[in-house]
Amino acid sequence: MERIDDRPEARLALPSAEPIRLVDRSGGRVPGAPVPAPDPQTLARLLRAMVVGRRFDRQAGALARQGRLAVYPSSFGQEACQVGGALALAPADWLFPTYRDCVSLVARGVDPVEVLTLLRGDWHSGYDPERHRCATQCTPLATNASHAVGLTYAARRKGEDVAALVLMGDGATSEGDAHEAYNFAALWNAPVVFLIQNNQWAISVPVRKQSAAPTLAHKAIGYGMPGVRVDGNDAAAVHAVVDQALAEARCGHGPTIIEAMTYRLDPHTNSDAPQRYRDDDESEPWRERDPIDRLTALLRAEGMVDDAALAAMAEEGERLAAQVRDRLAEDEAPDPESLFAHVYATVPHALARQRATLRDELRGEPDEGPLGEPGAGLPAELRGGAHDELKEV
Structure with a gap:
């Protein structure tokens, strides 16, 4: 197993001042990007998964308001992080999601109703983690990070080619579990990628009150691993950066922290009242950076999708929403x-x-x-x- 001291020094450089971006806010390609853009088929898959994922998210929020779910933490506006990360995983890799990452699980192929089982209060997990290579959703912040390090460390000792993607929010980086996971991942050279979805708020606490570091990605250097910043509303960039980090991890080059800059447009959960701690005007610039609109503009401009293709994606989302709605309306007698x-x-x-x-x-x-x-x-x-x-x- 390669030690961290043997890694190329270039990988331990400070993160860039500007997040990596492949598609600008108007849907044009960014020239001179440091990572190659995904191929057209992958870009189309990313758009489809975001469209379907958002419709699922909207339906889940409605079910929570109807009392069909005990609670629902929306990822509305964060679809590029949810989908870009999940679709970068290889079949043998593992996903370690949090309670907010339902869309990433759907993109990974987990039954949407099974995804919502935890949020109904029925089970700790409604799906088989081993079958889907998805750990159970983590409610305590950052506990999934250490689990991912342990799983990949054990897999390496058994000779298995496995990497893991840990999803976490900016608030999770303030937890002791996160620091322990970062430290052990770097020390053991574990093939783990930590994707921090910096949506600016940990419930009512803004990032500026959580950390004095220039960025959350800068913290990686202190543990001896690279830190990367990416535009979290650019699905192409998120996918490319996560894909590259996972490839490096599988090759024995160790873990990476990726900070994806995005924004939580919806309340923390359906029971939250964000107007008590933030102004509505704050979210408006982020609505203009919508990840679906951005990628749609690119694919339209380059002739990779047309009205028929977009209508088919929307129809798929409607079918999934209807299935979820109908299945959750069934009151089965508990066994x-x-x-x-x-x-x-x-x-x-x-x-x-x-x-x-x-x-x-x-x-x-x-x-x-x-x-x-x-x-x-x-x-x-x-x-x-x-x-x-x-x-x-």
């Missing part, structure tokens, strides 16, 4: 036995006894014996040891 699912790989006798007791109660059958040993619900191979296991517990 009490689901309390015992996904707790242990091998069910202990005591837990099996509790599950069997529950089954008996659901059938209306009284428990047998003075200590409440279950009847028919307990598997035969466990009946003899249930009493002893109970005493041990």
